[in-house]
Amino acid sequence: MSFKIGSIPHPSRNGSINSTQSSTKSQSPENVQVAVRCRPMSASEARGQREVCWDIDTTLNSIVIAEGFERQNRARHKYRYDRVLYGSDNFRIYDDNVAKLVNSTMEGYNGTVFAYGQTASGKTYPITGTHNEPGVIPRAVNDVFEYIKANSTREFLLRVSYLEIYNEAIHDLLSPGTQDLKIHEDKQRGVYVSPLKEEVLTNAKQALKVIQKGEENRHVSTTNYNLHSSRSHTIFRMIIESKEREPNASTQTHRDRSTASNAKSTIRISQLNLIDLAGSEKATTNLDRQKEGAFINKSLLTLGTVISKLTDSKGASHIPFRDSKLTRILQPSLSGNARVAVICTISPVMTSMEESMNTLKFAERVKLVVTSAKTNEILDDKALLQQYRTEISSLKAKLEAGNDLLAQQQMAQEDIMQAEKRKRCFYYSTKDKCATWSLFVQP
Ligand SMILES: Nc1ncnc2c1ncn2[C@@H]1O[C@H](COP(=O)(O)OP(=O)(O)OP(=O)(O)O)[C@@H](O)[C@H]1O
Numbered sequence: 001m002s003f004k005i006g007s008i009p010h011p012s013r014n015g016s017i018n019s020t021q022s023s024t025k026s027q028s029p030e031n032v033q034v035a036v037r038c039r040p041m042s043a044s045e046a047r048g049q050r051e052v053c054w055d056i057d058t059t060l061n062s063i064v065i066a067e068g069f070e071r072q073n074r075a076r077h078k079y080r081y082d083r084v085l086y087g088s089d090n091f092r093i094y095d096d097n098v099a100k101l102v103n104s105t106m107e108g109y110n111g112t113v114f115a116y117g118q119t120a121s122g123k124t125y126p127i128t129g130t131h132n133e134p135g136v137i138p139r140a141v142n143d144v145f146e147y148i149k150a151n152s153t154r155e156f157l158l159r160v161s162y163l164e165i166y167n168e169a170i171h172d173l174l175s176p177g178t179q180d181l182k183i184h185e186d187k188q189r190g191v192y193v194s195p196l197k198e199e200v201l202t203n204a205k206q207a208l209k210v211i212q213k214g215e216e217n218r219h220v221s222t223t224n225y226n227l228h229s230s231r232s233h234t235i236f237r238m239i240i241e242s243k244e245r246e247p248n249a250s251t252q253t254h255r256d257r258s259t260a261s262n263a264k265s266t267i268r269i270s271q272l273n274l275i276d277l278a279g280s281e282k283a284t285t286n287l288d289r290q291k292e293g294a295f296i297n298k299s300l301l302t303l304g305t306v307i308s309k310l311t312d313s314k315g316a317s318h319i320p321f322r323d324s325k326l327t328r329i330l331q332p333s334l335s336g337n338a339r340v341a342v343i344c345t346i347s348p349v350m351t352s353m354e355e356s357m358n359t360l361k362f363a364e365r366v367k368l369v370v371t372s373a374k375t376n377e378i379l380d381d382k383a384l385l386q387q388y389r390t391e392i393s394s395l396k397a398k399l400e401a402g403n404d405l406l407a408q409q410q411m412a413q414e415d416i417m418q419a420e421k422r423k424r425c426f427y428y429s430t431k432d433k434c435a436t437w438s439l440f441v442q443p
Contacts, residue, residue, distance in 0.1 A: 029372040033341040034363050035083040035097045036063060039122035041348050052348040054356075056086045063360070069350055079360050081344075081367065090133040093126050093343060094140075101339045102140045105240055106147045108268035108375035110338035112275065112330070113140075116300075116362060117345035118355035119279030124230055126343050127276040128215065136343075137211055137236055137274050144238065144272075145204045157241040158201040162214035163193060165325045166232035167295045172197055173214035173234065183328050190332050198239070211236065219292075230278050231292045233299065233326050238272040266377045273333065277303075277326075280355065299324035304362060310334060311368035339373050342366050 038054050053069040056062075064078040083096050098113055105111040113136055115123035129135025134142075148156050162173040163181070170181035175197040185191045201207045219231045243266065278296045302324040309319045321331040333340055344363040346356035 029370045030339070032366050032369045032371065033097050033101070033339075034081045034344065034367045035085065035093055035342070036079070036081050036344045036346065036360065036363050037085040037087075037093060037122065037126065038063070038346050038348050039125065040087055045347075045349050049349050052086070053350045053353060054086075054346070054348065056084055058085055065353075069353070071353075079364060081363055088125075088133060090126050090129045090135050090139075094136055097341050097343065098136050098140065099143065101341050102143050102272060103147065104339055104373070105238075105270045105272040106144065106151075106242075108242075108270050108377065109373040110271045110273075110333065110376070111340075111373075112273040112333035112338050113341045113343070114273075114275035114277060114330075115343045115345060116277055116303075116366075117279060117359050118347065118352060121279060121345040121347045121352070121356070121359070123279060123343070123345050124276050126345070127274060128211075138208060140238075140272065140274060141201075141204055141207045141211070144240070145207075153245055154242045155245045158207075159198040159239045159241075160201055160207065160210055161193075161196045161198045161237045161239075162211070162234065163196060163237075164218055164232040164234045165299070165329075166219045167292060168299070168325055170325060171217075171219075171232075173217045174199060174210065176217045183325065191329060193329065201238075230276060231289075231296070233278050233296075234276045235329060236274040238274075240270050240272065241267055243267045266379060269376050269378060271338075273338075275330075299326045302327050303330070304365075306330075306334065307362070307365050307369060311365055333371070334369060336371050337374055337376075338371055340369070340371055 038052065038056060041049070041052065051066065053066055055064045055066040060080070061082065061084040062078050062080045063084050064076050067076075070076055083093070085093060101111040101113065113127075115127050117123050125133075125135065127135045128137055129139075144158065160174075164171050164173055170183070170193055172178040172181060172195075178195060178197070181193050181196060183191060183193055199210050201210070214234075214236070218234060277300070278292075280293075280297050280300050302320060303326060305323075306319055306321060306327045309317075319335075321327045321335075327334075332338065342363065344359050344366075346352070346359050
């Protein structure tokens with residue numbers, strides 16, 4: 001894999017991130033964004049088949065089996081998605097289907113992007129990309145740092161992890177050799193994998209090094225269909241924390257300080273999951289590939305079942321998220337609190353028609369999944385402390401105001417007593433001509 005963040009070409013098409021801060025706390029329910037892309041033929045495919053077996057309309061975003069390629073009795077059903085593309089342009093796929101989602105993760109919403117399709121259909125290509133056509137991961141990392149640059153009133157903390165699910169076992173790609181990674185769930189953290197190494201990111205260049213390190217540790221093999229076939233599902237996760245930056249203390253008024261302490265009392269936390277699924281494969285004679293294929297097919301089948309049940313209009317009973325590690329990890333995204341974008345990839349050749357049709361049907365079903373992302377805000381300890389401080393000083397002020405009132409009442413009481421004494425003194429001094437009492441008469 002070779003890509004460089006600093007040298008992403010086509011600057012005019014770069015920078016699609018909108019830096020405005022959203023004031024909404026919850027997005028209205030929305031369907032999963034689905035893009036379908038048919039890759040161009042490879043040189044060897046082009047030798048066996050002259051034309052692409054799909055009729056693709058990139059304006060109407062529809063796809064149908066091309067005339068002359070339909071099989072007997074197969075109706076030429078036209079499929080429509082949010083975006084239907086042909087070719088190698090990774091910029092368009094990112095700008096149209098992913099950039100907005102990445103932007104919203106910077107504003108506190110969770111986001112998940114995954115690529116789905118048979119082996120060698122071109123899933124890794126849009127996710128990691130090439131030097132000239134960088135994929136979702138390098139573009140997202142680039143946009144995250146661009147967003148941070150454009151939003152100087154907030155400070156950000158970025159952490160990444162990179163894992164793969166190979167033969168139903170979870171491996172840490174950033175810490176190879178770590179054994180026995182398990183999926184856990186608790187109220188605070190939701191579903192998470194542990195022990196999993198997290199690297200703190202400080203700049204885009206370092207982020208790409210981390211990704212490259214992870215890529216090198218991924219399980220890749222040569223299959224009948226792909227020279228560098230990914231034999232595992234990978235999940236690249238970025239955790240984004242942000243809070244209002246504290247203004248310069250020396251230039252603040254007391255009022256500024258108390259407003260600032262309220263504003264910085266919350267921290268936004270969101271996750272960006274970028275997932276490259278392993279591809280389903282037809283039977284092979286290689287025993288290792290057979291074993292891998294069985295695990296891959298089973299987890300993709302579970303993903304299909306989960307999607308079907310989530311979109312079952314009768315209201316699904318049990319959704320089998322726990323039947324595979326992949327669906328278990330994807331559970332929080334698919335069941336609600338995340339924006340989700342799916343890139344479905346198909347091959348241009350007739351020999352893969354059956355698998356491509358299955359991918360198109362999957363794309364149709366996943367399009368029906370509805371999610372409703374919310375901003376995730378928490379109070380941090382420091383902010384909590386700050387809140388307590390503000391509360392204590394307000395109580396003190398109230399107490400002081402109360403004390404003043406008490407003091408005023410005491411003084412009034414004393415004034416009354418003095419007046420009483422003066423009255424009595426005046427009475428004594430006039431009646432008994434008592435010099436001693438006359439002292440009280442004088443002010
Ligand atoms: N849109 C595309 N334009 C040009 N080349 C592509 C495109 N998509 C894929 N390719 C090329 O096709 C081959 C297979 O692609 P890729 O590895 O992305 O497939 P995959 O679906 O991830 O396969 P697997 O599931 O086996 O890992 C690669 O050589 C890749 O460079």
